[in-house]
Amino acid sequence: MPGKLSSTSPTRFAYLGPEGTFAEAALRTAVASSEGARYPQPSVPAALAAVRSGDADAALVPMENSVEGSVPATMDGLADGRPLVITREVFLDVSFVLAVRPGTELADVRSLASHPHALAQTAGRLAELLPGVVPLPTSSTAGAAEAVAAGQYDAAVCAPIAAERYGLAALVEDVADRPGAVTRFVLVEPSGALPAPTGNDKTSLVAVVGDRTGALLDLLSEFAVRGISLTRIESRPTRERLGVYSFSLDCEGHVADRRVGEALAALHRVCDDVRFLGSYARADGRENKPVPGTAADAAFAEAEAWLAGIRAGASPG
Numbered sequence: 001m002p003g004k005l006s007s008t009s010p011t012r013f014a015y016l017g018p019e020g021t022f023a024e025a026a027l028r029t030a031v032a033s034s035e036g037a038r039y040p041q042p043s044v045p046a047a048l049a050a051v052r053s054g055d056a057d058a059a060l061v062p063m064e065n066s067v068e069g070s071v072p073a074t075m076d077g078l079a080d081g082r083p084l085v086i087t088r089e090v091f092l093d094v095s096f097v098l099a100v101r102p103g104t105e106l107a108d109v110r111s112l113a114s115h116p117h118a119l120a121q122t123a124g125r126l127a128e129l130l131p132g133v134v135p136l137p138t139s140s141t142a143g144a145a146e147a148v149a150a151g152q153y154d155a156a157v158c159a160p161i162a163a164e165r166y167g168l169a170a171l172v173e174d175v176a177d178r179p180g181a182v183t184r185f186v187l188v189e190p191s192g193a194l195p196a197p198t199g200n201d202k203t204s205l206v207a208v209v210g211d212r213t214g215a216l217l218d219l220l221s222e223f224a225v226r227g228i229s230l231t232r233i234e235s236r237p238t239r240e241r242l243g244v245y246s247f248s249l250d251c252e253g254h255v256a257d258r259r260v261g262e263a264l265a266a267l268h269r270v271c272d273d274v275r276f277l278g279s280y281a282r283a284d285g286r287e288n289k290p291v292p293g294t295a296a297d298a299a300f301a302e303a304e305a306w307l308a309g310i311r312a313g314a315s316p317g
Contacts, residue, residue: 149168204279
């Protein structure tokens with residue numbers, strides 16, 4: 001993937017590979033195949049590194065799953081290293097199949113492999129279908145499918161796209177214990193111009209709070225007093241020492257909104273460190289909650305004008 005980053009829309013996309021992963025399926029839904037080249041990467045850190053090195057213009061990586069929760073590799077990869085920003089989110093319905101080489105029957109399956117998240121989401125059905133077979137973890141669902149095609153395992157739990165890609169047959173479809181699971185992916189790019197506000201946006205950031213009483217309350221209060229709703233908040237160790245944590249969070253609104261901008265500026269004051277991860281259009285089918293009148297941008301603008309007048313010597317009113 002030679003070359004330098006383009007200043008225009010991304011045309012070179014890294015994603016969590018190998019070919020046939022849910023990440024590739026999500027990228028297909030977000031970007032037409034005619035709009036750019038795709039480069040599968042062996043891990044989330046590798047996909048992010050491709051963007052930081054200039055080998056790719058953007059990377060699509062999994063952020064969280066409705067059943068298994070957040071993906072630590074993505075959370076930590078965005079919190080550390082040269083800053084990247086999220087420019088888009090993509091939601092993908094997750095459907096698993098039990099994939100085998102053509103002609104294989106359930107009675108023939110003696111070995112089974114998949115990514116740990118996929119195995120966790122299908123544990124009950126697999127125990128019913130293949131009692132006595134101990135599933136083996138792999139780095140990705142597509143990697144498991146590729147290994148089955150190569151004869152290393154008898155079966156894999158993978159996405160339909162992976163079974164198709166590696167010439168496997170779907171012996172059993174919809175093997176998830178909880179049908180309807182959804183994975184949220186994020187498209188990340190180098191820091192630069194942000195997507196314009198749409199009126200229904202999210203902002204993501206990571207904040208590090210100190211080891212002191214009320215530190216988390218201080219963080220939350222900056223959003224509450226401005227009428228900003230949090231859609232996700234999770235703690236992660238900073239790996240410095242016990243008692244010092246970072247909080248990865250998403251909130252409603254765009255950094256261009258006065259109230260969101262003020263909240264981020266306040267966090268910069270009360271937190272040990274703040275990393276802005278981007279503002280982008282919300283894609284989960286939900287609408288941001290109505291903003292109270294006292295937290296609307298117009299109210300912030302009026303308050304700023306009032307204070308400016310006071311500072312300039314105008315008669316207080």
